[in-house]
Amino acid sequence: MEIVITVVTYVLFFALGSVIGSFLNVVAYRVPIKESLIKGRSHCTTCGKQILNRDLIPVFSWIFLRGKCRFCKNKISPRYMIVELISGLSYLAAYAILGFSLKLAFAAVLFPVLIVLSLWDIDRQEIPYTCSIIIGVLGIISLVISIFTADMPWYEHLIGAAIVAVPFAILAFLGAMGGGDVQLMAAAGLLLGWSIVPAALIGILLGAVGGIIVKVVTKNNVICFGPYLSVGIAVGYLFGSQIISAYLGLMG
Ligand SMILES: [Zn+2]
Incomplete structure (x- = not known):
């Protein structure tokens, strides 16, 4: 049982970190061009179409869509996925090493x-x-x-x-x-x-x-x-x- 709890906690920390990573992408993209961080949904930078809720899952959405926009099929930079991955792994590592x-x-x-x-x-x-x-x-x-x-x-x-x-x-x-x-x-x-x-x-x-x-x-x-x-x-x-x-x- 203990192993299950450990694994679940690790997964939760990774998920939390990757969601934060997704927000960090928004910060790094919008703050310099003075766009609001909370107003306005994420959109494709090529065709401008809003990104669907089911395509907002950090890391995995990018992999499922093979790095392409669902609508215009233009390439979405792997940078967003990499940032989410690094952020998720950093939270996982911090918890694994430091504990609560x-x-x-x-x-x-x-x-x-x-x-x-x-x-x-x-x-x-x-x-x-x-x-x-x-x-x-x-x-x-x-x-x-x-x-x-x-x-x-x-x-x-x-x-x-x-x-x-x-x-x-x-x-x-x-x-x-x-x-x-x-x-x-x-x-x-x-x-x-x-x-x-x-x-x-x-x-x-x-x-x-x-x-x-x-x-x-x-x-x-x-x-x-x-x-x-x-x-x-x-x-x-x-x-x-x-x-x-x-x-x-x-x-x-
Ligand atoms: Zn597009």
Whole structure:
């Protein structure tokens, strides 16, 4: 019986995450063109026809329709489905790793914000200030909570805010990095504490590899660091303390 409950809970977390991912697609598409988030139903961007209720199921609808509009048969970008899938998997992973906890509640906000800022950075080479502010607010709340709990010494949140953001700020000053990246890492550091160090290293490593691949495949020089840093932050948030203790263990 217990296994059934576990599986059902996993499925529910994936479903919740993918529905939120579907909303994140709307946010990333409509906010920049100043369309209302709640007014107006989703429609095909080619023929303008409203999307039927039964075709609004995250991930699966896109697969059933083989990535085509039901009416005009034009291709619907797999991006929407991929975002829903990633969002669903991020919720599933957060629950599987963190269980029902305060950290899970923070992840439920952090992960969607990371997804939106990544989409925004891919589209506009800019990380929205609002996203970093939201993550910073999560960091301040967790700092205040840590004064009363044994989770992490409160000052480690402040160390986290500075330890990566300061070198990033120097890189930004030299023009090697955008100001949005610095704000993001300062805000995420406030939330993650020391875990921001592995987060930044993973982000930089992925950014270097990904940047080369993107450059070779698309032949353009656009660099957006946001998605790579976001993956780093998510991994750091979920596994940061394990990575740090494994590293310290290796050091003896
Ligand atoms: Zn259409």
